[in-house]
Amino acid sequence: EAGVAQSPRYKIIEKRQSVAFWCNPISGHATLYWYQQILGQGPKLLIQFQNNGVVDDSQLPKDRFSAERLKGVDSTLKIQPAKLEDSAVYLCASSSTHGTTAYEQYFGPGTRLTVT
Amino acid sequence: RKEVEQDPGPFNVPEGATVAFNCTYSNSASQSFFWYRQDCRKEPKLLMSVYSSGNEDGRFTAQLNRASQYISLLIRDSKLSDSATYLCVVNRASVGTYKYIFGTGTRLKVLA
Numbered sequence: 622e623a624g625v626a627q628s629p630r631y632k633i634i635e636k637r638q639s640v641a642f643w644c645n646p647i648s649g650h651a652t653l654y655w656y657q658q659i660l661g662q663g664p665k666l667l668i669q670f671q672n673n674g675v676v677d678d679s680q681l682p683k684d685r686f687s688a689e690r691l692k693g694v695d696s697t698l699k700i701q702p703a704k705l706e707d708s709a710v711y712l713c714a715s716s717s718t719h720g721t722t723a724y725e726q727y728f729g730p731g732t733r734l735t736v737t
Numbered sequence: 738r739k740e741v742e743q744d745p746g747p748f749n750v751p752e753g754a755t756v757a758f759n760c761t762y763s764n765s766a767s768q769s770f771f772w773y774r775q776d777c778r779k780e781p782k783l784l785m786s787v788y789s790s791g792n793e794d795g796r797f798t799a800q801l802n803r804a805s806q807y808i809s810l811l812i813r814d815s816k817l818s819d820s821a822t823y824l825c826v827v828n829r830a831s832v833g834t835y836k837y838i839f840g841t842g843t844r845l846k847v848l849a
Contacts, residue, residue: 654837661745663824663839664781676834712780725771726837728780 646715760825
C-alpha cells in the first residue's frame, strides 16, 4: 500500500514570498491533516479535512495560510506571504474513520521549509 | 498548561537498560491514546496504541491510567536503535469530529 506522498521535500524562500505544498493521502482515507512542526516541538495541527470539507482550522493563521482539498483526495497548503517564523517542517497525515472511531494517523515525509 | 505534557528529556541510558516515559493529559474526555516514534528528520510513525487494560509489544509496554490521566511507555532491554523521540498522542472528540493532540516528545538516547 502506498503511503502518504508530499512534495517538495525541501524549500528555501525569502520572507514575503509565497510557497505551496502538496499532499496525496493514502487511498481511501477520508481524513487529511496538515501539521506544522517546529524544531524541538510536537506537531501542531493547522487544518483537518473530512473528505473535502474543513472540520478544524482553528489554529491556521488565516491571514497568510490557506489550504484546500477540492476533490476530497489530494490537498495543497499555501503560505502567502511567508514570515521567518514559518520555518518548520510541514507534515501531512491521513487516517480512515468509521463513524466516530478514530484510527491511527499515517504521516508523509514532510516538507522542510526555510524562510530567510 | 498544555493539554498533553511530556518530559522532553533527553533520557540517556545504556544499552540493555529499562526506561519509562510518562505523559499526562488534562482533558478527561480524551478517548484514544497512542505512542508515536519520530527519528531525527523523519516523520512520526505509530509505535503502539494504548488500551485501558495495558498492552505489550515485544520489549515495549504501554499503560493507561484514566483516573490519574496519564499514560506510560516502558522499554525493556534498550537497543541503540531505540534512540528517537517518543511522542505521546491523545485523541478526543471535538465539534462533530475528533482531533489528535501531540505532546512535545521525549528524547531517548541509548548509549553503547
